[in-house]
Amino acid sequence: MKKIFMYLIASAFLCAPVLADDSQIRKYKVGSIEFISVKDINTNMGKSILLNPAAEAVKKAMYDDQNPSSINAFVVKTADKTILIDAGTGSGGNLLKNLELAGVTPDTTDIVIITHMHSDHIGGLAGPKAEKVFTSAQVYVAAEELRYWLNAVSSEKNAARTLKAVYADKLKTFEWDENIIPEIKAIGAPGHTPGHTMFEISSGDDKILVIGDLVHNIKVQTIDPSISVVFDSDPKQAAAVRKKIFKDAARSKTKIAGMHIPFPGVGYLSEDSAGKYFFNPSYR
Numbered sequence: 001m002k003k004i005f006m007y008l009i010a011s012a013f014l015c016a017p018v019l020a021d022d023s024q025i026r027k028y029k030v031g032s033i034e035f036i037s038v039k040d041i042n043t044n045m046g047k048s049i050l051l052n053p054a055a056e057a058v059k060k061a062m063y064d065d066q067n068p069s070s071i072n073a074f075v076v077k078t079a080d081k082t083i084l085i086d087a088g089t090g091s092g093g094n095l096l097k098n099l100e101l102a103g104v105t106p107d108t109t110d111i112v113i114i115t116h117m118h119s120d121h122i123g124g125l126a127g128p129k130a131e132k133v134f135t136s137a138q139v140y141v142a143a144e145e146l147r148y149w150l151n152a153v154s155s156e157k158n159a160a161r162t163l164k165a166v167y168a169d170k171l172k173t174f175e176w177d178e179n180i181i182p183e184i185k186a187i188g189a190p191g192h193t194p195g196h197t198m199f200e201i202s203s204g205d206d207k208i209l210v211i212g213d214l215v216h217n218i219k220v221q222t223i224d225p226s227i228s229v230v231f232d233s234d235p236k237q238a239a240a241v242r243k244k245i246f247k248d249a250a251r252s253k254t255k256i257a258g259m260h261i262p263f264p265g266v267g268y269l270s271e272d273s274a275g276k277y278f279f280n281p282s283y284r
């Protein structure tokens with residue numbers, strides 16, 4: 001009896017799949033591409049970030065001020081390239097450590113693509129002494145986004161200038177509707193910032209849409225996509241774009257991935273007859 005018991009225990013261990021730490025990274029397949037969600041940090045962006053915190057949707061979705069979420073970045077591994085989409089907050093964040101869990105190191109990253117130039121998306125590109133973190137990568141940002149921040153009056157322009165100085169000729173720009181590599185197309189989604197960009201990753205018949213900062217509170221903004229946040233540079237435009245993309249993604253059943261959707265930040269939107277949305281997280 002004891003022998004059988006030991007055997008059962010041993011075989012349970014032998015048969016158990018080797019799991020990656022799925023609280024920090026999560027792997028998906030998009031056709032033949034590997035798509036990996038990587039957590040940078042946990043966040044709680046409460047009601048104060050919403051432009052109309054007294055709205056009905058806020059009452060419905062938030063009993064208190066908790067909006068537990070995360071900042072995510074995404075890795076795209078094609079047959080010959082490793083691409084990182086957004087680079088997290090930098091110092092204090094866990095992106096580099098978690099990228100390692102995904103088998104990605106800064107010096108083997110070929111391309112870093114940026115959705116927009118807020119500090120929680122570009123903070124990880126330069127080290128504390130303004131040194132290059134992704135030493136052999138080309139960094140891509142929308143031409144409109146770079147132009148805007150280099151001319152901005154806010155302190156964010158310093159981050160844009162640092163980035164330009166640090167990456168020099170490795171900093172490249174793209175236009176909307178261009179493909180950065182054949183599998184990744186840039187799609188304009190202005191409003192959050194003037195050059196805010198989404199990326200459509202496709203392989204065969206499969207695709208996923210990285211929506212960047214279209215969403216900061218998935219609970220509230222699915223009930224009412226017209227609610228924008230204090231970080232949106234043009235709240236009206238951000239709301240209009242959010243509504244359109246939500247509708248398209250729900251109707252076409254396109255998988256989406258968001259930087260501020262709770263980790264792993266990947267899933268589907270569905271729409272009810274009243275025009276409200278529901279986010280269905282996806283883990284595979």
Ligand SMILES: [Zn+2]
Pocket residue numbers: 118120121213259260
């Ligand atoms: Zn952000």
